[in-house]
Amino acid sequence: MRARCWGKAMIGLLLGLLQAPAAGSADVIRLRADAWCPFNCEPAARQPGYMVEILAEVFRAAGHEIDYRTLNWSRSIEETRRGLYEAVLGAVPDEAPDFLFSQPLGVTQDVYAMRRGERLASTGDPFAGRVVGGVAGYGYSGPIAGFLAAHGQDPSRVQLLAGDDALIRNLRKLAAGRVDVIVDDRNRVQSTIGTLGLADRIEIVWRSEAEPVYVAFSPAAPKAALYKRLVDEGVQRLRASGRLAELLRRYNLTDWAGAEIQ
Numbered sequence: 001m002r003a004r005c006w007g008k009a010m011i012g013l014l015l016g017l018l019q020a021p022a023a024g025s026a027d028v029i030r031l032r033a034d035a036w037c038p039f040n041c042e043p044a045a046r047q048p049g050y051m052v053e054i055l056a057e058v059f060r061a062a063g064h065e066i067d068y069r070t071l072n073w074s075r076s077i078e079e080t081r082r083g084l085y086e087a088v089l090g091a092v093p094d095e096a097p098d099f100l101f102s103q104p105l106g107v108t109q110d111v112y113a114m115r116r117g118e119r120l121a122s123t124g125d126p127f128a129g130r131v132v133g134g135v136a137g138y139g140y141s142g143p144i145a146g147f148l149a150a151h152g153q154d155p156s157r158v159q160l161l162a163g164d165d166a167l168i169r170n171l172r173k174l175a176a177g178r179v180d181v182i183v184d185d186r187n188r189v190q191s192t193i194g195t196l197g198l199a200d201r202i203e204i205v206w207r208s209e210a211e212p213v214y215v216a217f218s219p220a221a222p223k224a225a226l227y228k229r230l231v232d233e234g235v236q237r238l239r240a241s242g243r244l245a246e247l248l249r250r251y252n253l254t255d256w257a258g259a260e261i262q
Contacts (some may be wrong), residue, residue, distance in 0.1 A: 027064040029227060030090040031055065031215070033078040035164065038191040039213065040089045043068050050251045051089050051095060051105050054244070055215065058234030059227075083220030086227065091216040097214035100224045102231045107210035107256045109186040110142060113193070114205045115174065116249040120181065127157075133170040133179035136160040142208055144183050167192050175201050186210075187253055194252030210256070 010035060030051070033040050040049035047053075052068050058068045059066055068089075071079075076088045077096050092108075093101060112120065120126040127147050136138065140148060153156035159179055161169050167189070175198055182189075186207055193199050215231060217224035238244040 025063065025115050027059075027223065028049050029055075029059055029064055029066050029087065030085040031066055031068045031087050031089055032071045032080060032085045033091075034073040034076065035070045036090050036188075038187055038253065040068070040070075043070060047250060049089075050248055050253065051215065053247050054105065054235065054238065054252075055089075055231065057238065057243070057247075058231055060093050061234060061237075062230050064230075070198055080216075080218045081220065083218055086219065086221045086224070087215050087217045088234060089215055090213045092213055096216050098219045099230050100219065101213070101214040101216050102228050103235065104212035104256060105231075105235065106187065106213050109210040110140070110144070110183060110208040111186045111189055111204045112144070112183050112203050112206040113171070113174065114181050115177070116201055117201050118180070119205055127181070130180040131156065131178075132158050133159050133165040133173055133182040134158070135170070135184065136162040138184075140183060168196065171196055171198060171202060181205075187251075190253060191251045212256075 031040075035042055036049075038047075039048055039051050041047060041052070043052075044054075047066065052066070055068075056066050076085070077091070079085060080088050081096065081098065088099070089095065090108075091099065091101070114120070120130070121128055125147075126143060132144070132147065132151075134144075134148065148158055152160070160175075163169075167182075167184055170179065170184070171189075171192055173179045174182050186204065189204060191200055217227055221227070237245065238247070239255065239257070248254060
């Protein structure tokens with residue numbers, strides 16, 4: 001699921017410059033994307049997103065720093081393509097085929113979440129008798145897409161929320177019995193369930209195949225190939241040292257390596 005909330009540009013965040021070389025020798029690598037937590041969250045947040053934290057560590061180890069800010073997704077791609085920024089976060093190749101893509105920095109995956117012990121029907125209409133919650137403006141695929149198309153205007157069957165906190169409100173509604181199933185990205189659901197302390201009440205009951213997501217470097221960035229190499233090698237070092245797992249635990253996530261990717 002390529003599902004994002006669209007938002008206005010937020011305040012920037014400069015991360016790192018610990019153990020940096022002499023002044024003037026470090027690059028500032030400008031990263032842009034709309035907020036898509038936990039991949040990349042609000043820049044000023046205590047947890048700005050696991051991708052942001054990974055890249056901050058990778059580039060800091062190479063003597064560079066990052067400038068991460070949120071920006072409308074279409075503008076992020078177009079202005080990065082023109083060379084105003086070095087990279088976008090959380091992209092897939094279909095969105096920017098001319099960019100230079102890193103190794104995967106995670107996966108996006110449709111999931112259905114329900115109250116613990118409950119399941120969808122295994123035959124016929126899996127959503128029969130259920131109220132489905134989702135996020136307005138998101139693009140859904142698979143069985144849920146047809147259901148939403150058929151019942152999206154019926155609040156007794158479908159309830160779509162808008163806003164950056166839509167998933168939080170959906171999970172609270174699910175726990176309270178006001179909806180019966182919600183659909184969203186696996187990383188977002190897992191992370192938010194943990195943050196809300198609802199792991200004993202809500203569980204994921206179905207998941208699609210996973211689609212990898214990347215940091216994608218501008219075709220106009222002179223050092224794009226170097227930055228890609230730093231990311232690819234740096235993530236492998238973080239994985240081997242156990243630091244990657246440590247960073248992901250902060251977001252209630254596990255390593256994406258080995259996920260069933262399309």
